[in-house]
Amino acid sequence: MSNLEWLAVAISALSVWLTVVRTPWCWPIGLLGVALYAWLFFTVKLYSDALLQVVFAVLQLYGWWQWTRGGAQHHGRELTQLAGRSMALGLAIGAAGALLLGTLMAHWTDAEQPWLDAALTAFSLVAQVWMARKFVQCWPLWLAIDVVYVGLYVFKGLNLTAALYVVFVVLAALGWRQWRAAQAPAQ
Numbered sequence: 451m452s453n454l455e456w457l458a459v460a461i462s463a464l465s466v467w468l469t470v471v472r473t474p475w476c477w478p479i480g481l482l483g484v485a486l487y488a489w490l491f492f493t494v495k496l497y498s499d500a501l502l503q504v505v506f507a508v509l510q511l512y513g514w515w516q517w518t519r520g521g522a523q524h525h526g527r528e529l530t531q532l533a534g535r536s537m538a539l540g541l542a543i544g545a546a547g548a549l550l551l552g553t554l555m556a557h558w559t560d561a562e563q564p565w566l567d568a569a570l571t572a573f574s575l576v577a578q579v580w581m582a583r584k585f586v587q588c589w590p591l592w593l594a595i596d597v598v599y600v601g602l603y604v605f606k607g608l609n610l611t612a613a614l615y616v617v618f619v620v621l622a623a624l625g626w627r628q629w630r631a632a633q634a635p636a637q
Contacts, residue, residue, distance in 0.1 A: 458486035459614040466618055469581065470625040472632070474526070477514030481507055494606055497559050498551055498567040502574055509575070513582035520583075529633045532585040540576045547572030566602060570595055586633060589626030596622055 462483035468476035488503035520527045532540070552568035555561040573595050580588035596618040603612035 454490050455610050459610050466621045474517045477510050481510040497561045498571040502571040509578045516582045527584040529584050532587045544573040544576040586629045589622050593622040
């Protein structure tokens with residue numbers, strides 16, 4: 451476990467916690483975390499994950515804007531539920547992205563676990579966009595993704611990152627509960 455991995459873990463955990471409590475500071479702190487992880491994943495030949503971090507950097511900026519200036523009144527997005535049809539479309543886009551990226555990684559790189567890494571990457575992008583738009587359903591998707599990531603990172607010997615993803619699993623469950631409670635009508 452390198453110093454880079456320790457730093458990336460600490461900053462990423464802080465970023466996700468700040469997301470759970472719905473503060474826009476999650477986005478700039480998350481930007482630093484994804485930059486650190488992009489380099490780390492590149493060094494261990496998880497190219498889809500490294501690419502994902504680059505895209506996450508752009509999505510961090512998008513999320514920051516959405517949470518501070520998005521929405522109809524440009525005062526930031528409110529928590530909302532994703533419609534069933536939109537959710538199905540997002541998951542279909544994730545599946546198509548997984549097939550495309552998996553094919554590219556399997557045939558054109560020396561990536562380890564190209565199909566699994568690609569699937570996790572594609573669905574992580576869907577979850578991140580949903581999070582930026584403050585769709586409550588981002589959390590159960592993150593929960594599923596993070597569970598699988600734990601296994602991948604243990605397999606790759608990134609044990610500290612695997613432990614971080616165990617924390618992410620807990621934070622995703624907590625985020626799902628808190629976001630649903632915050633959206634519930636007052637009794």
